[in-house]
Amino acid sequence: xxxxxxxxxxxxxxxxxxxxxxxxxxxxxxxxxxxxxxxxxxxxxxxxxxxxxxxxxxxxxxxxxxxxxxxxxxxxxxxxxxxxxxxxxxxxxxxxxxxxxxxxxxxxxxxxxxxxxxxxxxxxxxxxxxxxxxxxxxxxxxxxxxxxxxxxxxxxxxxxxxxxxxxxxxxxxxxxxxxxxxxxxxxxxxxxxxxxxxxxxxxxxxxxxxxxxxxxxxxxxxxxxxxxxxxxxxxxxxxxxxxxxxxxxxxxxxxxxxxxxxxxxxxxxxxxxxxxxxxxxxxxxxxxxxxxxxxxxxxxxxxxxxxxxxxxxxxxxxxxxxxxxxxxxxxxxxxxxxxxxxxxxxxxxxxxxxxxxxxxxxxxxxxxxxxxxxxxxxxxxxxxxxxxxxxxxxxxxxxxxxxxxxxxxxxx
Amino acid sequence: xxxxxxxxxxxxxxxxxxxxxxxxxxxxxxxxxxxxxxxxxxxxxxxxxxxxxxxxxxxxxxxxxxxxxxxxxxxxxxxxxxxxxxxxxxxxxxxxxxxxxxxxxxxxxxxxxxxxxxxxxxxxxxxxxxxxxxxxxxxxxxxxxxxxxxxxxxxxxxxxxxxxxxxxxxxxxxx
Numbered sequence: 001x002x003x004x005x006x007x008x009x010x011x012x013x014x015x016x017x018x019x020x021x022x023x024x025x026x027x028x029x030x031x032x033x034x035x036x037x038x039x040x041x042x043x044x045x046x047x048x049x050x051x052x053x054x055x056x057x058x059x060x061x062x063x064x065x066x067x068x069x070x071x072x073x074x075x076x077x078x079x080x081x082x083x084x085x086x087x088x089x090x091x092x093x094x095x096x097x098x099x100x101x102x103x104x105x106x107x108x109x110x111x112x113x114x115x116x117x118x119x120x121x122x123x124x125x126x127x128x129x130x131x132x133x134x135x136x137x138x139x140x141x142x143x144x145x146x147x148x149x150x151x152x153x154x155x156x157x158x159x160x161x162x163x164x165x166x167x168x169x170x171x172x173x174x175x176x177x178x179x180x181x182x183x184x185x186x187x188x189x190x191x192x193x194x195x196x197x198x199x200x201x202x203x204x205x206x207x208x209x210x211x212x213x214x215x216x217x218x219x220x221x222x223x224x225x226x227x228x229x230x231x232x233x234x235x236x237x238x239x240x241x242x243x244x245x246x247x248x249x250x251x252x253x254x255x256x257x258x259x260x261x262x263x264x265x266x267x268x269x270x271x272x273x274x275x276x277x278x279x280x281x282x283x284x285x286x287x288x289x290x291x292x293x294x295x296x297x298x299x300x301x302x303x304x305x306x307x308x309x310x311x312x313x314x315x316x317x318x319x320x321x322x323x324x325x326x327x328x329x330x331x332x333x334x335x336x337x338x339x340x341x342x343x344x345x346x347x348x349x350x351x352x353x354x355x356x357x358x359x360x361x362x363x364x365x366x367x368x369x370x371x372x373x374x375x376x377x378x379x380x381x382x383x384x385x386x387x388x389x390x391x392x393x394x395x396x397x398x399x400x401x402x403x404x405x406x407x408x409x410x411x412x
Numbered sequence: 413x414x415x416x417x418x419x420x421x422x423x424x425x426x427x428x429x430x431x432x433x434x435x436x437x438x439x440x441x442x443x444x445x446x447x448x449x450x451x452x453x454x455x456x457x458x459x460x461x462x463x464x465x466x467x468x469x470x471x472x473x474x475x476x477x478x479x480x481x482x483x484x485x486x487x488x489x490x491x492x493x494x495x496x497x498x499x500x501x502x503x504x505x506x507x508x509x510x511x512x513x514x515x516x517x518x519x520x521x522x523x524x525x526x527x528x529x530x531x532x533x534x535x536x537x538x539x540x541x542x543x544x545x546x547x548x549x550x551x552x553x554x555x556x557x558x559x560x561x562x563x564x565x566x567x568x569x570x571x572x573x574x575x576x577x578x579x580x581x582x583x584x585x586x587x
Contacts, residue, residue, distance in 0.1 A: 070493050071534070100531065113443055113451050121443035128440045184439055195454055201537045203530040205454060254451050263457040263520050265527040269512065272581065278505035280517075284584040388508040 063093055066149065066163055073101030073201075076143070078166025081294045081313065087138070087340070087348040089169035091224050096231045097143050097167065100201035103251055107235035110199065112181075112219070116257035119186030126221065126235050132176040135218060137241065140315045140348045142287045143167035144244035144271055144392040150410075151383065151394050159410050161297040164398065168315075170348040173239050175220035178213045182257075190259040196238050199253035206247045207261035208240065212285070216241050219252065242317030242346040243285040244392070246271055276387030287317035289376050290395035291324055291351070291368035302406035305359040310337070311352045316370035320344065323369040324351040330363030330399065331378070337366070345371075362402040363411065379412075453538075455526040459571030462522070465542030466566040469559070472551025475544055479533050488555040499555045502576060515556030519581055521573035525549045525565075546570070 054061065061083040069075035077096040079089055089095075096102075107126045115121035146167035149155060155163060191210050198204040208217070220239040221228060228234040233250030240248050246266060261267065261283070272280045291314035296302055310328070314321045320343050325334040337351035351366070368376045377385075379396040401411035455461040477486070485491040488499035501511030510516075514524055529545045531537050540548070546565040553559045553573060565573075 100534075100537070111447075113447065114440075115443055115448050115452070121448060122440040123443040123447060124440040131439050197451075197454070201531070203453070203537070205526075205530070256452070256454065258456070258460075260456070260458070262454055262526075263523050264454070265523050265531075268520065268523050268581070269514075269518050274505060274510055274512070274517075276506070278580065280505075280581050281584050282581040389505075389510040 061093070063096070064162055064166075074099050076167060078162050079169045080162045081166055081168065081292070082161045082297050082300050084294070085350075087170050087313065087350050088224065089171055091171070091226065091229050091232075094169040094171060094223070094229065094232055095141075095143065095167050097145075097245060098200070098202075098231065098250075099204055102231045103200045104230065105199060105235060105251060110235050110251075110253070112236060112252060113254045114181065114185045114257075115254075116195075117188040117191045117259065118182075118257050119188060120184075122185050124181070129176050129181070129219060129221065129236065132180050134174055135177055136172055136174040136222075137216075137218065138170065138172045138344055139239070139241045139346050140168060140170040140287075141239075141245050141248060142169075142290075142315070142317075144246060144284075144287070147290075147394040147396075147398075148391045150398075151391065153412065155410060157409070158298070160299045161292055161294055161398075164410065165292045167245070168313075168348075170315075171223045172225065173218055173220040174222035174225075175218040175236075175239065178217035178219055178238070179215075181219060181255075182213060185257075187257060191257045193258050193261045195254070195256040195258065195262045195264070196247075196249040196252060197254040197256070198233075198249045199251040204246070204249060204266060205262065205264040206249055206266055207258075207264065207283075208238070208247060209283075210257070212240055212243070240285070242287060242319075244271065244287055244317075247285055271392060273386070273392050274389040276389075284393060285317075287315070288393060288395045289316035289318065289321075289368050289370040289374045290314070291321075291366040291376055292398045293326070293364050293366050293400060296364060296402060296408050297400050298408050298410050301402065301408040302357055305357050308355050308357045309352055310355050310364065311350065312366050314339075314349045314351055314366070314368035315347065316368070316372075316374070317346055318374065319346065319371040321349040321368055322371050324349070325367045325369075326351070326353045326355075327365040327367070328355060328362045331365050331397070334367065357406075359404065359406075361404050364400040364402065364408075365397050367397055453526075453530055455522045455529070455570075457520045457522050457571070459522060459567060462525070462567035462570055463542040464567065465546055466564055467543045467545070467547025467550055468564045469547075469550045469554045469561055471543075472547035472549070472554070475548055476551050479540075480548065483534065488552070498552055505577070505580065513556070514552055515558060515576060517577050517580070519575055519578050520571075521549065521553060521558075521575055522571055524552060525570055 061080055063077035065077055079093050079095045112124045147164055150164050193207045194213050196206055196208055218239040220237050223232055236252045238249045238252050272282045273284055274280045293312035295311055310326055314324045324337045326337045327334050337353040340350040343349050376397055382396040399411040400408050402408045483492050484496050484498050491497050498514050501513045501516030504511045525545055528548050550563050550565045
């Protein structure tokens with residue numbers, strides 16, 4: 001619609017100015033009665049593209065960072081949720097949060113060591129791991145700091161859903177069940193925690209409960225059908241469905257089984273949540289129920305009164321999304337949105353609400369409920385319960401404010 | 413599995429629990445002591461994994477000035493960014509603007525040793541000797557008034573350091 005509108009107005013301009021529109025003019029100036037040039041000649045040779053990339057007209061669809069990082073290797077890149085459809089994040093747009101850059105790892109030299117409280121300490125090459133039965137599962141991954149800056153009110157005025165919620169992606173992950181690998185090594189009595197360690201320059205470590213390892217944990221080597229991207233842990237990462245991003249250790253090189261948590265830096269000084277009484281919550285793994293409207297959203301406002309599809313994403317680390325309600329009047333009234341199936345556990349769920357815009361102001365909100373009955377909280381309720389120092393796991397209802405002209409901005 | 417047991421029985425071999433096959437028929441290979449030793453660098457809160465070696469506050473002070481101060485600030489003062497702050501913040505955890513540092517927040521001294529050992533210095537991780545890591549740990553604890561001058565840390569004394577916020581954490585039901 002908007003493109004047609006632009007084309008019509010340009011043609012009108014040319015006609016008023018008496019400019020002759022010929023076949024030789026650029027595509028933007030072409031008469032609509034003309035056959036477009038791409039129909040009149042052969043396109044790019046098919047065999048020129050061994051690995052495809054998006055159309056050159058989609059260059060604005062890219063990962064972005066919130067701000068220039070102090071150290072370029074300890075930084076994050078956010079997924080452009082406002083530009084994506086469905087639930088799957090293309091591999092080149094999956095969010096990144098690295099603490100020591102992206103290592104270049106030769107898969108033939110990469111090994112996974114499994115030791116500690118096991119009957120048989122084992123060393124696996126990638127070819128060994130690929131001999132195990134494989135599983136493929138679609139799950140979201142969310143950084144525990146996603147939307148965290150919003151709490152502190154540090155976003156710029158032109159922040160988009162990419163800046164507020166873009167540390168969130170979703171992919172089909174393929175790999176080996178961690179329970180199978182642990183069975184191969186044999187857990188000894190008393191095994192309760194597993195230290196997972198990365199092979200990057202941060203050698204990042206997190207302690208994972210054995211119960212999670214035996215439940216649905218995957219040692220993933222593929223993402224959306226192809227091998228992991230380097231920035232996602234190539235050639236091997238831990239994948240813990242529903243758990244905060246940093247626990248899904250990338251470039252996984254070691255699993256050490258113990259009888260207690262190892263108290264690493266990332267589970268003590270970082271990724272813990274300080275409560276108002278001065279006590280901090282530790283091992284706060286599961287990402288809580290959350291949703292956000294991706295369109296309309298800042299930078300994706302409305303131009304034409306009438307039909308508008310309000311759409312977005314909902315997810316919960318506790319299981320399936322059961323319900324998403326949408327408000328266009330700032331929470332005064334709510335309507336149930338339709339949920340795209342299949343609704344998978346610990347996975348993004350796309351929701352849609354047909355809506356008619358009269359041209360006036362609006363205030364968009366979405367509110368998700370998961371299968372445990374947990375309802376996404378309001379910002380006020382969340383901040384009241386957690387106090388001023390709680391940064392991670394921010395899952396409050398997000399408000400987008402739309403002005404009468406259709407422009408949408410982040411609202412607190 | 414059944415077939416394998418049958419085969420072993422046919423061959424007249426004794427089957428004992430110790431010889432029971434892993435579920436998938438032996439993927440991977442036994443880890444060698446040498447490869448475990450080079451990879452097994454973690455130090456747990458109870459001191460398990462702390463390597464031989466020793467380092468003093470004084471040794472750490474010199475090393476800190478040449479290796480750490482550029483980012484973390486001279487004597488821990490004026491770091492490049494608030495996230496790199498190592499000292500201060502005691503008494504702020506119940507205020508609206510808590511300052512989380514080694515001194516105010518970290519519950520275990522072993523974590524400091526483990527993190528320096530695996531990830532610092534930023535431009536050359538895993539380049540320090542165990543002696544150097546003990547020394548830097550001692551110095552950063554000294555900067556926070558957690559240990560006195562003259563402190564020497566080793567595998568025995570490191571886990572005995574009592575951090576000010578040792579009891580400041582509760583475990584989420586997830587854990």
